[in-house]
Amino acid sequence: MSENADARVPVLSLAHASKAFAGVHALQDVSLELHAGEAHALVGENGAGKSTLVKILAGVHQPDAGLLTVDGEPVFLNGPSDSADEGIAVIYQEPTLFPDLSVAENVFIGRQPLRSGRRIDSRAMDREVEEIFTRLGVPIDPDRIARGLSIAEQQLVEIAKALTRKARVLIMDEPTAALSPVEAKRLFDVVETLRADGAAVVFISHRLEEVFAICQRVTVLRDGRFIFSKPLEGLTPDDLVRAMVGRDVETGTHQAHQPGDVVLEVGHLTREGVFVDISFEVRAGEVVALAGLVGSGRSEVARAVFGIDRYDAGTVRLAGRALRRGSPTAAMDAGIGFVPEDRRQQGLIMDMSTEHNIALASLGRLERLGLIFKSAERAFAADWAKRLQVKYGRISNPVSLLSGGNQQKVVLAKWLARRPSLLIVDEPTRGIDVGTKAEVHRLLAALAGDGVAVLVISSELPEVLTLADRVLVMREGRLVATLARAEATEEAIVAAGTGQTGPAQPPAPAGATA
Amino acid sequence: MSTATQATPPPAAEAAGDGTLDNPRSLVDFVLRARTFGIVGILALFVIVTTLIQSSFLSSSNIRFVLGVSALYALVAIGETFVVLTRNVDLSVGSVVGLSAYVSANMFGAHHGIAIPIVFCVGIGVGLACGVVTGLITAIGRVPSLVVTLAMLYIIRGVDTIVVGSNQVVANSLPDSFVNIFHDTVLGIPDLAWVTAILVAVAAYYLRSYRSGRELYAIGSDPDAARLAGIPIAKRVFVAFVLSGAIAGLGGVFWAIQYNTINSTAANGLELQIIAAVVVGGVAIFGGSGSVIGAALGALLLQTINVALNVLGVPSLWTEAIAGFLLIVAITLDRGIQLRLAAALRKRRTHLGA
Numbered sequence: 001m002s003e004n005a006d007a008r009v010p011v012l013s014l015a016h017a018s019k020a021f022a023g024v025h026a027l028q029d030v031s032l033e034l035h036a037g038e039a040h041a042l043v044g045e046n047g048a049g050k051s052t053l054v055k056i057l058a059g060v061h062q063p064d065a066g067l068l069t070v071d072g073e074p075v076f077l078n079g080p081s082d083s084a085d086e087g088i089a090v091i092y093q094e095p096t097l098f099p100d101l102s103v104a105e106n107v108f109i110g111r112q113p114l115r116s117g118r119r120i121d122s123r124a125m126d127r128e129v130e131e132i133f134t135r136l137g138v139p140i141d142p143d144r145i146a147r148g149l150s151i152a153e154q155q156l157v158e159i160a161k162a163l164t165r166k167a168r169v170l171i172m173d174e175p176t177a178a179l180s181p182v183e184a185k186r187l188f189d190v191v192e193t194l195r196a197d198g199a200a201v202v203f204i205s206h207r208l209e210e211v212f213a214i215c216q217r218v219t220v221l222r223d224g225r226f227i228f229s230k231p232l233e234g235l236t237p238d239d240l241v242r243a244m245v246g247r248d249v250e251t252g253t254h255q256a257h258q259p260g261d262v263v264l265e266v267g268h269l270t271r272e273g274v275f276v277d278i279s280f281e282v283r284a285g286e287v288v289a290l291a292g293l294v295g296s297g298r299s300e301v302a303r304a305v306f307g308i309d310r311y312d313a314g315t316v317r318l319a320g321r322a323l324r325r326g327s328p329t330a331a332m333d334a335g336i337g338f339v340p341e342d343r344r345q346q347g348l349i350m351d352m353s354t355e356h357n358i359a360l361a362s363l364g365r366l367e368r369l370g371l372i373f374k375s376a377e378r379a380f381a382a383d384w385a386k387r388l389q390v391k392y393g394r395i396s397n398p399v400s401l402l403s404g405g406n407q408q409k410v411v412l413a414k415w416l417a418r419r420p421s422l423l424i425v426d427e428p429t430r431g432i433d434v435g436t437k438a439e440v441h442r443l444l445a446a447l448a449g450d451g452v453a454v455l456v457i458s459s460e461l462p463e464v465l466t467l468a469d470r471v472l473v474m475r476e477g478r479l480v481a482t483l484a485r486a487e488a489t490e491e492a493i494v495a496a497g498t499g500q501t502g503p504a505q506p507p508a509p510a511g512a513t514a
Numbered sequence: 515m516s517t518a519t520q521a522t523p524p525p526a527a528e529a530a531g532d533g534t535l536d537n538p539r540s541l542v543d544f545v546l547r548a549r550t551f552g553i554v555g556i557l558a559l560f561v562i563v564t565t566l567i568q569s570s571f572l573s574s575s576n577i578r579f580v581l582g583v584s585a586l587y588a589l590v591a592i593g594e595t596f597v598v599l600t601r602n603v604d605l606s607v608g609s610v611v612g613l614s615a616y617v618s619a620n621m622f623g624a625h626h627g628i629a630i631p632i633v634f635c636v637g638i639g640v641g642l643a644c645g646v647v648t649g650l651i652t653a654i655g656r657v658p659s660l661v662v663t664l665a666m667l668y669i670i671r672g673v674d675t676i677v678v679g680s681n682q683v684v685a686n687s688l689p690d691s692f693v694n695i696f697h698d699t700v701l702g703i704p705d706l707a708w709v710t711a712i713l714v715a716v717a718a719y720y721l722r723s724y725r726s727g728r729e730l731y732a733i734g735s736d737p738d739a740a741r742l743a744g745i746p747i748a749k750r751v752f753v754a755f756v757l758s759g760a761i762a763g764l765g766g767v768f769w770a771i772q773y774n775t776i777n778s779t780a781a782n783g784l785e786l787q788i789i790a791a792v793v794v795g796g797v798a799i800f801g802g803s804g805s806v807i808g809a810a811l812g813a814l815l816l817q818t819i820n821v822a823l824n825v826l827g828v829p830s831l832w833t834e835a836i837a838g839f840l841l842i843v844a845i846t847l848d849r850g851i852q853l854r855l856a857a858a859l860r861k862r863r864t865h866l867g868a
Contacts, residue, residue, distance in 0.1 A: 081744030
């Protein structure tokens, strides 16, 4: 069908677009053609320019050069509302909801249905949102405020937003990064329906199996440059990875570790309404993965162990000694490091420099006479940045300028610099490109090799299987399965996580990268 | 425990079961209403206690007085609420009230027999002009409103001092029909309170039922998301400041009606009392939530306390301390409610992917 598609006028085309920020080229001479009824994958490592391209189409950034046409007519997008007027809807990687407004209002903000006197018809608004949620099979009350929704739920609200816009071009920037396989599957069904109805879909994902499952065409970017745009038919995941990285990438394989003494011992941990009666242990030199659907309470257990959230009952012991509850300071002193899921909000201080971020958790050690000396701090940070191979322009530049993968390395460096006996890592490679992903995996494996106890939380099953010596599966706040290395398969984990007896997986072609 | 346990019931049954219980919206509604009831409750408490000690407090003349005095504060709180909702603040309202009070009241001296409605328009016009300047610098120039309005506080007060000089408007230069507005009533309620009440109702309806009103909440709730949603942030924030200015201008005329004597220090420090009223009334200081009704009730509460302490013979020094104490109580209470609410929403969270 793509041969035919080329003959037609594209719904949207961007030709020879370039964009530079402060002299740094984010995008150089990139072209993209979108056709009705076609799902178009946009792939590339982090920092390849995908987000910049999306923001140009969304009207957030204006290209320095290049021509944008919609239905063959040149258009100029001055802002996000111009883009929306052209029928372009964007679902961002980080959902952008208003926490104080109701779900229905979030869906309809700026274009609420009106009744007489230009007043908002809130009943019609609720009804329409209700209909869409029913169609999506989502149990969210349109009347509730958005604060407190899980990331997956927020994503679904964003999708409802795009659906009510009747968008002709739907752009999804890593929509599945925070979704469980079941939720992702449901999203793909929606995308398929939209595509069948004649919408052009742009799909950005690091999970290549998803790209192959739902897209017909692919455009590859690397370092802000256009590599190629081809029909997916006839390509293999390896072809794409090579085009994205510019070299071959070895996929991760599991390395077994020799577990030592028990480091972390969690006993009957309960936080009302979140998780119940969680007991497990992690030994030195062992990588334990906490798997389960988003919202099953995985991250919450980790947060409770580290003392960010309080728990109502149970104990956390580190190297045999009980840990004071609700105190991250006590957890850090006891030797726990915690790499949170949300790098931008919780893992890093985005406006601070790379060096300050790395040194942040070790300031006590850097102190001399109650002062922090800049030279000592820089040497310390540079040393750790080098060990983790962080690629930065200048170590004194804000960490926000780094790519996602390098930002994650900075978070890891911050904690490794404290030489923890237990490292908790929530979604270690979320939104990280394939090349860096393998590096992070190697790093965590090496850490376990050095005798550190590692607790990994991940939604990506290949990652779980690459890293873990043992897999704990949670479902709806309970620990429902403990799988030893030998028994841990994708099917077993999914079955335990969803409470199904048989394997229920979206079709995932083999050979995808880990 | 080596394989998945399948003993638990299918999650679908659970999801169907808690459909009715699981209504976070009504919970949120309840809490917000409880917030308003809280203010009304404290208000009632003060009135009852004061009346028990000094029965004349609940006399109709005193009620009229309290409502008349509160009208100005509640009025200016409306405009301030518009601004605070957008995650901004307007510190210049006190100076605007002062300038507008002098300029409008001085019209009577300058133009004999001038019609009162024209004086009102002059007052509103003065405020509007101040609001336009503040709004332009804040919204278009993208300078933090805290700094801009702090500067405007001094600039407008400076202009006021130059305009007023060592003069002052005194009561006998004002026509009786103007001065008496403070005592005029309809259905036993002062005219000024009526004007404020109507404006509160209009503002509340606008904020609830119009797109641009909802967008003020959206901007304060998450400015970045507002930008991505294509909301014209600069325009909305500009309008909020213009409204705040115009309403403070009207407040200036109220001030003149209420106090009659106006010099260059009129309404000095009023802005902090207004912000206190807005926050006590449940408007989040970082924007995104709250209502003008709450803010107006907050103003009424603070003024009632003021008068009550006066009636009880408590030195006015204490009034400010008590207002401060209430502010802390209000904010602490809000924080507590927010945490509770978050916990409750967490417990009732709908589980997806079942």
